[in-house]
Amino acid sequence: MATVRLQNITKRFGDLIALDDINLDIRDEEFFVLLGQTGAGKTTTLRCIAGLDKPEEGTIYLDDVSVNDKTPAERDVAFVFQSHILYPHLSVYENMAFPLHPRKLSEEEIDRRVKDIAQMLHIEHLLMRTPNQLSGGETQRVGLGRAMVRRPQVFLMDEPISNLDAKLRTEMRAEIRWRQRELGTTTFYVTHDQIEAMSMADRIAVLEAGRIQQLGTPAEIYNHPINLFVAGFIGNPSMNCIPCDISSTDGELRLTLASHLGRDSSVIIQNSETAKVVNDSNPDRDLIFGTHAEDVIVSHQSIANAFRAEVYSSEPLGAETIVELTLGTDTSGAHTILKACTAPNFEAEIGQHLYVTFVPERMHFFDKNSGEAIL
Structure with a gap:
């Protein structure tokens, strides 16, 4: 699929340094989690990768090719947001098919992709429903499916399950991780929830005030925290x-x-x-x-x-x-x-x-x- 590399990324909003010299290498097919508190710079990092924000310094690479000057559409990434905004007047099928129409695919190919992903996510029975007929968990699956039908190089996921209740979050953690492994799509996932990070990630980067505090596997970060911030943030209860x-x-x-x-x-x-x-x-x-x-x-x-x-x-x-x-x-x-x-x-x-x-x-x-x- 794709690798993602952030090299010396700095992003400012006025006098606020949102990202301070960020360096990350996300491997092909990796499920990578950026973990941090609210305001740490997680969403800003995703927006820079997607091309929605432009860093003042540094370079973003997809498959070792700089994408700094490419538009969001040219980067071939799918952004899964915290709150899935589905078109209320369209059915689930039409919502999932919507991002495929600009690609000038045949109706047969669109139908095949939508139904394949619907089957994978166990939402075939929802295809003719409208968004107001969906539960919270069903809405999350439809939003995820709409991103998956595109077959992007990279998934960018911004706290996609944080609005769900505890039971559904547990179910969706397993669902997302399973589907990512099935598809083999490189995934950059951000969350403030260390349980999500520990249970889903191949590797975790802990972010605080725009700076990477530690990078490693869940076990490495849990067993060998590099500083007091990481020690107090990881684990339930924390150290x-x-x-x-x-x-x-x-x-x-x-x-x-x-x-x-x-x-x-x-x-x-x-x-x-x-x-x-x-x-x-x-x-x-x-x-x-x-x-x-x-x-x-x-x-x-x-x-x-x-x-x-x-x-x-x-x-x-x-x-x-x-x-x-x-x-x-x-x-x-x-x-x-x-x-x-x-x-x-x-x-x-x-x-x-x-x-x-x-x-x-x-x-x-x-x-x-x-x-x-x-x-």
Whole structure:
């Protein structure tokens, strides 16, 4: 199908730098996700690729050919929007066929393409309906089908399922990913939802304030976040990130969390590699400790190398229970919370004290000032 390359792309709106020197390479047939919060520059990136916005600096390539001077129609990309605008006076069939008429295809070819895609998306029974007779999920499928009948080189998808309810979003995530694999069309998908990104992407680029923070596979970004922003954005729940102190006693490194709160929330760093990296870092550096909720070990009974913490809340979710533990409160009364992902039948009462420790090989540390990961 096609590759997409963004080279040194900068886009401004007045004094606002929407995209700041963006460099990305999207591979042929890849499902690539650009993940970021509202206002990060995701839609602007798509609009630049589509030719709807023109960057002030940089070059956009489709199959290694610059398209900076090409019109949107000449770029052969299909834009799938957050809200699918279907022509209300046309049937589903006519809406799907509409983008094919300017291509001067025969009526037989148009009919074949529409019906093939309708069958693929399981919407054959909707072809004679009008848009006001469709549910939200059906509307999304029709909008997707209208893009697919064109057989573009690249799909550009701008949060196409964010307006659906949770159940439909889950269904459509699987649907879109399955159809993309079936067609083999290079897809550039943007979303603010990290669950969508993690479950759908071959690779993810995390965007913040117009800059790429990290690029990698879902597993790489989840297991090795490059900075505090990525660590706090990826995962559900996101990574615990808590100020810490490191001290050395009898040749062992002790990690103490939120010592300013006056509680002894400390453990020995038992993994030798982790201990070496932390020990070799600048001793004057202020650190943030990071750990995923599933790497927090909690117990009703005393366990080795653990501290006690009070249960702040417990949230049974069926497949798991998320337990929030308070490490203390600051002068304003705000709690410092540590989240643990426990077994579905784990029982924890608010106010109860549990023993807490961490998976030694899964500790993360960040520079508090720069936010950059040191481990």
